[in-house]
Amino acid sequence: MPGLGGVQVERVRVAEEAALHVQRRAGGGEPFLLVHGLASNLRLWDGVAAGLARRGHEVVAVDLRGHGRSDKPDRGYDITTVTDDLVQLVASLGVDRPVAVGQSWGANVVLELGWRSPELVRGVACIDGGWIELQRRFRDWEPCLRALAPPSTAGRSAADLEAELRARHPDWPEAGIAGALACYERRPDGTVRPWLESRHHVEILRSLWEHQPSIRYPEVKVPVLLVSAEGDPETDSTWAADRRRQVEEAAAALPVVRVRWMKGDHDLHAQQPEQVAGLLHDAVADGFFRP
Template sequence: MTAPDPSTVRLEGPWRHRDVRANGIRFHVVESGPNDSDAPLVVLLHGFADFWWTWRHQLTALADSGHHVVAVDLRGYGDTDKPPRGYDGWTLAGDVAGLIRALGHTDAALVGHADGGLVCWATAVLHPSVVRSIALIASPHPIALKRAVVRTRAQRSAFLPSFLACQLPWAPERRLTRDGGAEVDRLIRSRMGSLRQVDAGELADVLSRSRSAIQIAGAAHCSLEYQRWAFRSQWRPDGKRFMTAMDKPVTVPVLQIHGDADPFVLRSTLRSDGRWAPDLRLCGVPGAGHYPHWERPDAVTSALLTFLGEPAP
């Protein structure tokens, strides 16, 4: 079976597709709202086995409020380049800092889900001058997550089996892509909250598009490289230097959004973020699981609009 062409993620809608070069590679980004440096920039970063389209609701709603909104296919995903290296925390933070500048802005508010949220944390610490604020969805501070996995049985049981399964060579890639991406379907369903709160047509669309995107040549391997670096670097100098660098408070406002029914990242783990985020606000989304930004898009959009505030006229 032929893999989908990367251009299949360039879905039509009330937005603009662009290719932007930053940090040595080409990124596919999707824009909405005023395309100028006077409008405040909001950058949306997706999570594992996903792509920019996960933010379709927030992309247009935040733009309607006057923000310049950009949803990104992260390094290795969708129609962005898929280099063999660069899936470490240092490089990923450099990707976002470079993108902000390449888009003609001096700073941005970052919004990230899961792995995309970890990139938000890293960018805020390693490139603080380009980050105005960060909003996170199901994405604890990396040190908080590591400690919870080590010390808390519930978080360890929820997180560790799938994380360790990613560490094997080649088998995880085959698992993600075989049977038309059926494993992505299973992962999404297992991490959702109440199915009764999600429109059946919306869920079918999410599953179909996510299964297709993970089959793009190289996407499954690159998505797993994020997980592999996070694990293997713990015993290498670069990983230890990264965690040492991350062990200091961020100086910008932080919003942590969590689905109250998330079975993968537990609320108790997210509460620990306060140690590294003095200006932390927690926002629960009743009934939502690991993907509240499309399970309960109105609630998440409302929380983001309150957090970001109205752009200055």
């Protein structure tokens, strides 16, 4: 179905119980598959997708199951099934070995994809994720759930939510704010609710807590670009130290790897889309992601 500004909107059935909402931008250059994080949506990639398209690349962005405009089945929120969805998506769309790019939880998913199906992708890019191993910080599931449970937005007005997002992210471009707002369904009474149901959020979080990507590192055959946010050392010191240690461990164990650090927060793709698009394009142009 045609969209605006050269964006093609499609629904692709990837399983009996799930069809995924996809946005495509045409291009003759090497393709990219953009995968969002937990409780997010494909619109957070708008700025990056536009930047890649301007550089001539074909770009596919997807709402994962349970998120955004995709179907929300009762099952299938573990990393294995979500990765299955991406395998089927790439095959159904006929995309020729895209670079799979994921952010946060989505980065863990694309790393799993690169490990399991190296013939489907020419490389993997992990934006502030891919190395996430929650059991290092939370040995037991219950403390993890208490610390990272989805926030309640019941009764929040869309206007209040937008004001909060703008106050929290004053340096984000408009595309980033619009993408963050698109994580929520606007209801007729002016309030919002997340597209991702709370129970599915918890199922994904549990699967992420169980995931141990470090086991995969030595067996990942495709090139991996790790892009990590430096964060704020004054307000994020513990998490920043954990992040740096995990990135260094991943870089030491992955067979073909490149590491880049960027000033910014966890949502680098929303905060600095042009810089992220440039890093991704350069990794293709200089041959890191092999043809």
